[in-house]
Amino acid sequence: MGKYFHALLLICSGSCFLISPLMAGDVWNDVVMVREDTSVTLSCFDSPPTTSVLVTWKMMSAREDRWSYLLSANCIDGQTDGRSSRVFGGRTFGISADASLIFRAAAAAQGHYSCVIEQDDKKLQERIVLLGLIKLSVTPTPPVTVDSTVRLAAQVSPSSVAAWGTWVSPSGEQLHTEISHGTGSLLSKLPRVTSKDNGVYTCRIRVHGNSGTSVSEHRVNVTVSVKAVFSFTDVTHVVPRSLAALSHSLVTLTCPPVLGDYVLLYWEYPDSKGMELIFQFDRWRRSYTNQTKPHLHLIDPASLAAAGNFSFLLSPSLKDGGLYLCKVFLDDNAFNQANRLSVLHGYTKSSHTALDLSCMYSERSQVKAVKWSYVQDPRRFLQSTAVLGRITTSVVLPVTPETAGQYACTLYLKNGKSVQYMYTVTMASIDPTFSPGPALPPAGDVSFSAFLTLPPAGDVSAFSYVSTFSFLLFLIPLIAVAVGVLLWRQGYCLTRRSVEQSLSHHSGEVENIYENPDDLRQVIEMHSTSFSPSIWQFLLLPPAVLLNLFLLPLLSFIVSLSLSLLVVLS
Numbered sequence: 001m002g003k004y005f006h007a008l009l010l011i012c013s014g015s016c017f018l019i020s021p022l023m024a025g026d027v028w029n030d031v032v033m034v035r036e037d038t039s040v041t042l043s044c045f046d047s048p049p050t051t052s053v054l055v056t057w058k059m060m061s062a063r064e065d066r067w068s069y070l071l072s073a074n075c076i077d078g079q080t081d082g083r084s085s086r087v088f089g090g091r092t093f094g095i096s097a098d099a100s101l102i103f104r105a106a107a108a109a110q111g112h113y114s115c116v117i118e119q120d121d122k123k124l125q126e127r128i129v130l131l132g133l134i135k136l137s138v139t140p141t142p143p144v145t146v147d148s149t150v151r152l153a154a155q156v157s158p159s160s161v162a163a164w165g166t167w168v169s170p171s172g173e174q175l176h177t178e179i180s181h182g183t184g185s186l187l188s189k190l191p192r193v194t195s196k197d198n199g200v201y202t203c204r205i206r207v208h209g210n211s212g213t214s215v216s217e218h219r220v221n222v223t224v225s226v227k228a229v230f231s232f233t234d235v236t237h238v239v240p241r242s243l244a245a246l247s248h249s250l251v252t253l254t255c256p257p258v259l260g261d262y263v264l265l266y267w268e269y270p271d272s273k274g275m276e277l278i279f280q281f282d283r284w285r286r287s288y289t290n291q292t293k294p295h296l297h298l299i300d301p302a303s304l305a306a307a308g309n310f311s312f313l314l315s316p317s318l319k320d321g322g323l324y325l326c327k328v329f330l331d332d333n334a335f336n337q338a339n340r341l342s343v344l345h346g347y348t349k350s351s352h353t354a355l356d357l358s359c360m361y362s363e364r365s366q367v368k369a370v371k372w373s374y375v376q377d378p379r380r381f382l383q384s385t386a387v388l389g390r391i392t393t394s395v396v397l398p399v400t401p402e403t404a405g406q407y408a409c410t411l412y413l414k415n416g417k418s419v420q421y422m423y424t425v426t427m428a429s430i431d432p433t434f435s436p437g438p439a440l441p442p443a444g445d446v447s448f449s450a451f452l453t454l455p456p457a458g459d460v461s462a463f464s465y466v467s468t469f470s471f472l473l474f475l476i477p478l479i480a481v482a483v484g485v486l487l488w489r490q491g492y493c494l495t496r497r498s499v500e501q502s503l504s505h506h507s508g509e510v511e512n513i514y515e516n517p518d519d520l521r522q523v524i525e526m527h528s529t530s531f532s533p534s535i536w537q538f539l540l541l542p543p544a545v546l547l548n549l550f551l552l553p554l555l556s557f558i559v560s561l562s563l564s565l566l567v568v569l570s
C-alpha cells in the first residue's frame with residue numbers, strides 16, 4: 001500500500017487525489033525536505049480547529065507498508081492538553097502545543113507521516129506528509145588545505161523527490177553540478193581551492209509535492225586553511241607513449257584513462273630539458289588558461305572533456321616535438337601520462353644541378369633511424385648526408401626516367417613505430433606530393449620548375465607560325481648586315497695592300513652589280529652560304545661590288561621589314 005501511495009504521490013499532483021479513493025475528500029499531502037540529523041517539526045493543520053478534536057500521528061517508514069501508531073493528543077481551540085513524548089523504534093517523538101510532531105531526522109526517519117483529526121470518532125481530516133531527507137557533506141573536512149579538491153555532495157532520499165538541484169557559491173553563482181536522478185545525488189567540486197573559495201555554499205533543491213513544487217535550500221561552510229598546501233601523494237603513472245608524426249598532421253595526445261576533475265598539460269621542449277605548462281582545463285569551474293600552442297585542442301570539449309574524459313589533438317610543426325605530460329586529477333589522486341613525440345618534416349631545395357630532398361626530425365632521443373629510400377626500387381642505394389636532426393639525399397638534374405619516381409624518408413622509433421614523408425620527382429615538372437599528411441611547399445621550387453618545364457608538344461598555334469616567320473624575316477637581313485660588316489672589315493684591311501691591283505684588274509668592267517649576272521650570282525651565294533665564304537673570293541671582287549654589299553643587306557632588310565609588316569597586319 002505504501003509503495004502504491006508513494007508512487008501516486010510522486011507521479012500525480014493536483015487532480016490526482018480526486019480519483020484516488022485513498023485520498024478522497026479531506027486528505028491532502030505534501031513533501032517536506034529536511035537535512036539529515038536535524039530536528040524536524042511536522043504540523044498537522046495550517047489553521048487550528050476551533051472545536052475540540054483528537055489528533056493522532058502515525059508513520060510508515062520507507063521499508064514498511066503499514067502504518068505504526070506514534071502519538072495522540074486532545075486538542076481544544078488549537079492547543080493540546082499537554083505535551084507528551086514517546087520512544088518508538090529507538091527514536092523519540094514528541095508532540096508540541098499546536099499538535100505538531102517533533103523528532104530528530106535520523107536516516108531511519110525517512111517515510112510517510114500521517115496526522116488524523118477526529119471528532120466524536122468521526123474522521124474530519126487526514127494530512128499525509130512525505131518526509132525527504134537530504135544529507136550534505138564537504139570532503140575533505142574543513143578547514144581544507146590550499147590546492148586540494150573540495151567535494152560538495154548532497155544525497156537526497158528518496159531520490160525521486162528531487163526534481164532539480166544545484167550548488168550555489170557564496171557569491172550566488174550557480175556551480176556546475178552533476179545530478180544523478182537514480183541515486184539522488186548532487187555533486188559539485190572546487191578543484192585547487194584557494195582562500196577565495198572560503199564561504200557558505202548552498203544546495204538548492206526543487207522538490208515535487210502535491211501542493212506544487214517548492215525549493216529547499218541547505219547550507220554548508222567551506223573554510224580554506226592557508227597554512228598548508230595540498231600535495232598529491234597518490235600518483236599513478238600510466239605507461240608512457242612514444243609517437244612519431246609528420247609535420248602538420250593530426251596527433252592525439254592521450255591522457256590517463258580516468259574521468260578527472262581537471263587536466264594539466266606540460267610540454268618539455270624537443271631535445272631539451274626545459275618544461276612549461278601549456279594547457280589547463282578545469283571541468284568543474286569550466287576554466288581554461290590561455291594556450292601557448294595555437295594548434296593544440298582538447299578533443300570534444302563540449303561532451304568528452306566536460307565529462308572529465310581528456311585528450312588532446314595537436315597539429316605539430318617540427319619544433320612541437322618533445323615530451324607532452326598529461327596530468328589528470330581526480331579528488332586526492334593524480335594520474336600521469338607521458339607522450340613523447342617526434343615530428344618529421346620534409347622539404348626540397350633545388351639548385352641548377354641537383355634537387356636536394358631533406359627531412360628534419362625532432363625529439364631525437366627516441367629515434368632509432370631515419371633514411372631515404374627510392375620507393376620503386378627500395379634496394380637502390382641512395383647517397384645521403386646526415387647532420388644532427390636532418391638527412392638529405394640529392395637527385396642529379398635533369399631528372400631522367402631512372403631517377404624520377406617516389407622518394408620516401410622513413411623515421412623509425414625505438415619502439416618500432418615509423419612515419420614516412422613521400423616526395424615524387426617527375427621529369428616534366430616538380431610537383432611535390434606528400435603522404436600521408438600535407439606539408440609546406442618547398443622554397444625555391446618555382447625557379448626549378450621553370451627551368452625544367454618543357455613546352456608542351458603538339459600545341460603549336462597559328463600565332464606561333466606567324467611569329468616564327470616574322471622572326472626569320474628579321475633574321476636574314478641581320479645576318480646579311482653581319483656578313484657585310486665582317487667583309488667590310490676584312491676587305492678594308494686587305495684592300496689597302498691590294499687596292500691598286502684590284503682596281504686595275506676590274507676597273508671599268510662593272511658599273512652596276514645588277515648589270516653583271518655573275519657578280520649578282522656570287523653575291524646571292526654569299527647570302528645563302530652565310531658564314532662559310534671564301535674571303536679570297538671577295539678580294540677578287542671590284543670595289544663597286546664591295547660597296548654594293550652594304551646596299552644589298554639594307555635593301556633586303558627593308559624588303560623583309562615590309563613583308564613582316566604585311567604578315568602581321570594580315
Ligand SMILES: *[C@@H]1O[C@H](CO)[C@@H](O)[C@H](O)[C@H]1NC(C)=O
Nearest residue numbers: 199200201219220221222223
Ligand atoms: C560557518 O562558519 C562560521 C565560522 O566558523 C560560522 O560563524 C557560521 O555560522 C558557519 N555557517 C554555517 C552555515 O555553518
Ligand SMILES: *[C@@H]1O[C@H](CO)[C@@H](O)[C@H](O)[C@H]1NC(C)=O
Nearest residue numbers: 256257258259304308309310
Ligand atoms: C573516453 O572517451 C573515449 C572515446 O569516446 C572512450 O573510448 C573512453 O573509454 C573514454 N574514457 C573513459 C575513462 O571513460
Ligand SMILES: *[C@@H]1O[C@H](CO)[C@@H](O)[C@H](O)[C@H]1NC(C)=O
Nearest residue numbers: 286287288289290291292293
Ligand atoms: C585568454 O583567452 C580568452 C578567451 O579565449 C580571451 O578572452 C583573453 O583575452 C585571453 N587573454 C590573454 C591575455 O591572451
